[in-house]
Amino acid sequence: MSFAADILAGKSAIVTGGATGIGAFIVRKLGSLGAQVGIVSRKEENLQRAVVAFKADDGIEVNYRVGDVRDPELISRAIASLAEQQGGMDYLICNAAGNFICPTEQLSANGWKTVIDIDLNGTFHCCQAALPFLKQAKAGGRIVSISTTGANFGWPGAVHAGAAKAGIQNLMQSLSSEWGKYGVRANWISPGPIKGTEGVDRLIIQQGLAERSLERIALGTFGEGDDIANAVIFLCADTGKYISGAELVVDGGSQWHRR
Numbered sequence: 001m002s003f004a005a006d007i008l009a010g011k012s013a014i015v016t017g018g019a020t021g022i023g024a025f026i027v028r029k030l031g032s033l034g035a036q037v038g039i040v041s042r043k044e045e046n047l048q049r050a051v052v053a054f055k056a057d058d059g060i061e062v063n064y065r066v067g068d069v070r071d072p073e074l075i076s077r078a079i080a081s082l083a084e085q086q087g088g089m090d091y092l093i094c095n096a097a098g099n100f101i102c103p104t105e106q107l108s109a110n111g112w113k114t115v116i117d118i119d120l121n122g123t124f125h126c127c128q129a130a131l132p133f134l135k136q137a138k139a140g141g142r143i144v145s146i147s148t149t150g151a152n153f154g155w156p157g158a159v160h161a162g163a164a165k166a167g168i169q170n171l172m173q174s175l176s177s178e179w180g181k182y183g184v185r186a187n188w189i190s191p192g193p194i195k196g197t198e199g200v201d202r203l204i205i206q207q208g209l210a211e212r213s214l215e216r217i218a219l220g221t222f223g224e225g226d227d228i229a230n231a232v233i234f235l236c237a238d239t240g241k242y243i244s245g246a247e248l249v250v251d252g253g254s255q256w257h258r259r
């Protein structure tokens with residue numbers, strides 16, 4: 001799938017967790033279609049390495065700030081500073097997430113809290129920080145959160161992430177309703193397993209679940225990072241102007257209810 005090369009010219013995007021995994025695919029796509037892109041995550045060495053790779057591989061200049069989405073003040077400062085550098089913000093992509101596999105009966109209170117804090121509370125903090133800028137976006141601000149199909153069917157072994165992502169989905173619906181008056185659209189994408197990501201390697205392949213997962217995917221293959229990036233572009237560009245409070249499932253026709 002390809003979009004016109006300058007479809008996002010003049011737009012400004014911020015991607016949380018944009019240095020690695022699905023986030024990096026989203027950054028490359030936004031940047032190669034003309035948007036200015038800023039990324040924010042916890043580890044400066046990851047950010048620096050990613051910025052060099054984006055420039056070398058795709059010829060795009062990406063701005064970065066260090067920030068932990070769990071810390072409302074720091075993340076707010078990081079987002080505001082990126083938005084100011086980029087002359088505003090049209091798109092906020094809430095992609096930063098933490099996850100690990102742990103049977104629920106062994107999950108500590110802090111383990112539960114840590115993932116809820118990163119995924120759900122972090123998304124809330126970023127949306128609040130971005131709103132003053134998104135309100136000013138000429139064609140209407142866009143929030144796109146990266147969720148998971150696991151939020152719709154339960155996620156045995158990762159209840160913290162499943163519950164947090166389900167919370168994000170409800171948060172997007174509420175924000176679409178409250179912030180529609182500002183022209184802000186809030187939607188979420190639910191990816192199935194995306195190959196080549198650290199998440200799928202650790203959460204599926206290393207758990208011995210690759211074969212079982214593939215059997216449940218109608219199209220018979222894991223997705224690619226660009227499948228998610230293309231969905232983000234669809235929601236952010238003019239194509240998504242009348243979509244808000246909606247889920248876009250990008251999972252090859254998975255049937256997770258088939259146990």
Ligand code: COA
Binds near residue numbers: 100108111
């Ligand atoms: N199994 C069980 N408990 C775990 C765990 C695991 N694999 N990993 C972390 N925890 C628990 C810790 O034991 C701790 O709880 P405790 O204080 O009761 O012992 C709590 O979670 C916080 O762990 P900590 O390592 O201090 O948190 P952190 O903020 O440094 O990192 C994550 C949290 C989720 C980011 C970390 O687990 C991680 O690096 N995950 C892999 C990367 C990732 O999530 N990528 C996202 C793509 S899917």
